[in-house]
Amino acid sequence: MKRYWKIIGLVLLIFGTFGSLYIHKALAQVALPEFELVTISGDETILEEMIVYGDFTQESSWESFRLTSDEITYFRDLNFLEQHRGFFQPWTIEWLIEEERNFMRGKSYFPDVFAEDDGKIAYVSPYMSNGLDEFRVEILNRETRDKQKFALDFSSDEELREIHVLNVQLYGNAMYLITINHYPDEKEFHVYEISLEEEKIVNDDTVVEIEHDHHINLFNLTTDISFQEYIIVGIEYVEYDEATYYYHVVDEEIYSYHLPTGEIQPIDIPEGFTTYPDDPFDEEQLDVGFIAVGKEHVHFVEYTSDGLRYVSYDLGKNKQEGEKEVILGEAEVAGLSGLYPAGNRIYLYTKTEDDSNRIRKMMVVDLADGDLVSEVEIKLSEAPKETMVYDVDIFSIQEK
Amino acid sequence: MKSFWKLVDFELSRFSRIYVVLIGMTVVLQLMATIIISKLYLDHFDYALHFEELTIGQFIEQYGKMSLEQVTSSMWFNIPIVFSIVALIFYCFFIWYRDWFGKNTFIYRLLMLPTPRINLYFSKAAAIFLMVLGLVAMQVILLIIQGNILKWLVPANLRIDYSVMELIGDSVGNYHLAVIIPYSFTQFLTHYGLGFMAVFILFTAILFERSYRLKGIFLGIGYAIVAIAIFLSPYFIAGDFLYPEELFIVGVVLWALVTGTSIWMGNYLLNKKITV
Structure with missing residues (x-):
């Protein structure tokens, strides 16, 4: 045995070091806290629809988690294969993969290019660039299991340089492709209507034509793949400021496009409302408003010292409704650390102090009714240590 | 089986001098890196307090705390790792060709040994694996020692203590190190x-x-x-x-x-x- 001391020594060193390293890691891993969602007030069913994606942070370390009404799952605690299953991907995609695993093979992980209506799921390959002048379309009928596949040819438009698909909508036998088309001198916002029976484009509307410097934004919630009758598009006209070396937004316009009729309507932006701060480097998010889009309304929301004030635009009637206000509380607004729109609902994540205890809660506002419908606390239910200094950051809240 | 272990031992012995040099170089350069970088940080701290008139809080806010992260991202820490990787890749070739091109075309004796020839193949591979994993295990121990040196040299309020796993995990994200010391x-x-x-x-x-x-x-x-x-x-x-x-x-x-x-x-x- 003495003769083999080098081998024995190296083997002991390797097994001893890596063994203790991974065993120590496994033992240390027990020490992550459990959190739960608890309704403080309002609708108790809302928390059952929520998936909170966030990070538990302590000193300099952090661990990503997903929190639902049932459980908290830390990314760290998943096994190797589970960690590859898209822990952070949108819930819509996870649901689609769970329900239609074969159909989802080889497809994009962005919900923007999927649509669902009347038992059918549609998918459009996400982009076209030079040399590739076809779009692949796939439709799955979930009841009959029939698949329809065809390609859309854009090669006849010789000037077209690139198309970005922003959204896909499915409505009966029509599919709508919402795109930004890039031409040498300008870019255009298009809505293509595709007949699923004829498998070709039957209508092409150019909603916006602008120079490349200006911005086009789609305001619809693209994680919701169910049919949305109205497409809301915003244009930001920018000017370059040589003093700050920055493009400033000098004007904004918003339009609605009604998919079934092809009607384009300008939307009045409330006076004084802006989504851009004067100083682009100002990190204070409460100075500017935000736009939330529901199925029938566009909401222009601004912060006040104790809540939200907003004006809703009724898309069906093409008119602004009166101003509404939702009181959240001064401390809640001051402690605001994240905002997550979900159609007519918005989730506001805020951290407040109560008798030296920090309360982390989500305030759910229904913009259609103007109500604070629920307050849900992220409550520490099981701590590994008696005293623990920690924080919880949220980067996304989605509805199941 | 005995012949296999004999062959592995033989291969290890042949590389042992270079191996010891690699270990020595890694230990010396990395410990030096820890001491020098800690000292530079403290010198900077002294300078900032006396000449820039910063408070300790302001200094930490501006320049951050000292940790093993600074050490592991330094050139002196990484040079011996790169050198060892290159040496072991080179040795993968050398371990075969020295038997043919060495003094006494040793390969003929090895091939004549009364043992299956595949043992020769496996023993050379095992020697490489043991040397690679041995160096990495030594690196893990060295990181723990470096962490302790940092504790001796830098006051607690100016440093962050990371475990080896924290250093290579997402929190600090030293992903180069995480290639050789997987998380x-x-x-x-x-x-x-x-x-x-x-x-x-x-x-x-x-x-x-x-x-x-x-x-x-x-x-x-x-x-x-x-x-x-x-x-x-x-x-x-x-x-x-x-x-x-x-x-x-x-x-x-x-x-x-x-x-x-x-x-x-x-x-x-x-x-x-x-x-x-």
Whole structure:
């Protein structure tokens, strides 16, 4: 045995070091806290629809988690294969993969290019660039299991340089492709209507034509793949400021496009409302408003010292409704650390102090009714240590 | 079996001097890096307090706290690691060619040993694996020592103490170090499984060259290209079609296929094509 001391020594060193390293890691891993969602007030069913994606942070370390009404799952605690299953991907995609695993093979992980209506799921390959002048379309009928596949040819438009698909909508036998088309001198916002029976484009509307410097934004919630009758598009006209070396937004316009009729309507932006701060480097998010889009309304929301004030635009009637206000509380607004729109609902994540205890809660506002419908606390239910200094950051809240 | 261990011991002994030099260089340079970088940080701290008139809080806010992160991202820390990697890659070739081109064409004696010739192949591979993992294990211990040195040199309010796992995990994110010290045991198997597969492919390619000489160079290179291409094929052919976990399982199967084929081919070449 003495003769083999080098081998024995190296083997002991390797097994001893890596063994203790991974065993120590496994033992240390027990020490992550459990959190739960608890309704403080309002609708108790809302928390059952929520998936909170966030990070538990302590000193300099952090661990990503997903929190639902049932459980908290830390990314760290998943096994190797589970960690590859898209822990952070949108819930819509996870649901689609769970329900239609074969159909989802080889497809994009962005919900923007999927649509669902009347038992059918549609998918459009996400982009076209030079040399590739076809779009692949796939439709799955979930009841009959029939698949329809065809390609859309854009090669006849010789000037077209690139198309970005922003959204896909499915409505009966029509599919709508919402795109930004890039031409040498300008870019255009298009809505293509595709007949699923004829498998070709039957209508092409150019909603916006602008120079490349200006911005086009789609305001619809693209994680919701169910049919949305109205497409809301915003244009930001920018000017370059040589003093700050920055493009400033000098004007904004918003339009609605009604998919079934092809009607384009300008939307009045409330006076004084802006989504851009004067100083682009100002990190204070409460100075500017935000736009939330529901199925029938566009909401222009601004912060006040104790809540939200907003004006809703009724898309069906093409008119602004009166101003509404939702009181959240001064401390809640001051402690605001994240905002997550979900159609007519918005989730506001805020951290407040109560008798030296920090309360982390989500305030759910229904913009259609103007109500604070629920307050849900992220409550520490099981701590590994008696005293623990920690924080919880949220980067996304989605509805199941 | 005894012959196998004898051969492994023999191979280790032949490389032991260079191995000790690599260990010595790593220990000296990395400990020096820890001491020098800590000292530079404290000198900067003194300067900032006396000449820039900063408070301790302002200094930490502006320049951050000292941790092993600064040490592990320094040149002096990484030079011995790179040097050791290069030396071991070079040794993968040297371990075979020295037997042919050494003083007494030692390979003829080795091939005449009353033991299956594949033991020669496995013993050389085992020696490489032991030396690679031994160096990495030593690096882990060294990181713990460096952490303690940091504790002695830098006051607690100016430093952040990281464990080895924190250093390579997402919190700090020293991903270069996480390649050689994988964050989990599964990753350990993946990283070193790939490394060992590469060593087996290389050994077989070398044996092609030794078997067919000039023609063997092309055969060896061709074999290596084909083996790597087979292993990577699902990532190119079906990377989009397969889900990540399926891709991983296919990867494991192909890893076993390529590694097994390399060993089988090595055995065949050693027994049928290399003659004494």
